[in-house]
Amino acid sequence: MPAIYTVDPRSGVPLYLQLIEQIKRAIALGMLAPGEQLPTVKALALELTLNPNTVARVYRELERDGVIDTSPGRGSFVRTDGAGVEARRAVADVARAAFEVAVREAKSLGLSREETHELMARTIARWYETELE
């Protein structure tokens, strides 16, 4: 199985946050199904060449967010109740943040409200059009 997570250690975004986002994205996209087992901390740490404590922190936070269940001795599993909802919400958060950055950038570059609107409408038309095919 190819690695489905890509984290960038050289980024200024903390690694554990990058990996949390990636796992939630994988759940929202159905690459990780409800009930599916996640790799052990050690296996994922070695697969991504990342610190095991960082990966352990990711699993702890995902458990706290209600996305996965971890039971000692058995391992970590995607929750069958609500993990999808939580993951979808998290992915929407990522999209919202990206959107906000784009709009803020347009404003700080001096584009008017109308120009920004126009730009957004054209971008939406382009991407959602392609998806219909």
Added chain:
Amino acid sequence: MNGPLISLDGLTKRYGNVTAVDDVSLDVAAGSICGLLGPNGAGKTTTFKCLLGFAKPSAGRIAIEGAPLTPATFETLAYVPERASLYDNLTIADHLTLYRRSYKHYDDVRAHELLALFSLDPKQKAKRLSKGMRTAAALTLAFSIRPRVLILDEPSSGLDPVHQRHVLDLMIDAAANGASVLFSSHQVGQVERAADSVAIMKKGKLIVSSVIDDLKSGEKVIEAVFAGPIPDLGDLASDPRVVRLEQNGSMLRAVTRDDSDGIAARIFALHPKSIRTIDLNLEEIFMNAVSEVTL
């Protein structure tokens, strides 16, 4: 045991008038990897020498697995110096034989796995090895004793990128099995990847010691552009969350140590035309920490 496997408390080492290591306190917990960064001459190697009993501290305490150093400490402690020390006239296989006799936990299967990993020929004499191969041989020996404490001084010097990655994986594997690893490196990217915590030394002093992700969460640059001249900033410069303020025309840059959102909110209240938060990677944080600029 739950205490740190490596512990330095107020470690100080003076050579005459020169203080090479100045009141350094640092713990590395079981299962943790700490990357030690610092410019040349910052005191990293001297710290290692004290930690291993090769140099006598002028002050402070050292504990490995919760106890002062004894000969027994070295049964579970592996050290790889920057210049790998091998017996020139012995082959790699001879070195393995020495280790088999000397170390209780020596694992011959593991040793041969590592030789294969680093593409080393056990029949080669140490004096015939290139710099990178010497490092690889020293690492093979170090990891073959199943150490609980690993102290590695520039463990990837001379290695190609593939073997460098193997070294990181070996450290990660050891930590996942409960070992403590303290390693120095000039390659910030390696520390960023494999370590969970970082220690930065400068002129003998420990100037940063933190979980890397926490450091990245706190240390940001907030960049604001104002329509006209920068308004009165009040006591922003003395806010403990601010490391440094830079002003250039209508642009204000604030380097934060923690709670960058709080500082961004303070600046936003001054009605800038635009404001953005820039994430800093470990290299930038390192450069900020060791550069001469101080308030």
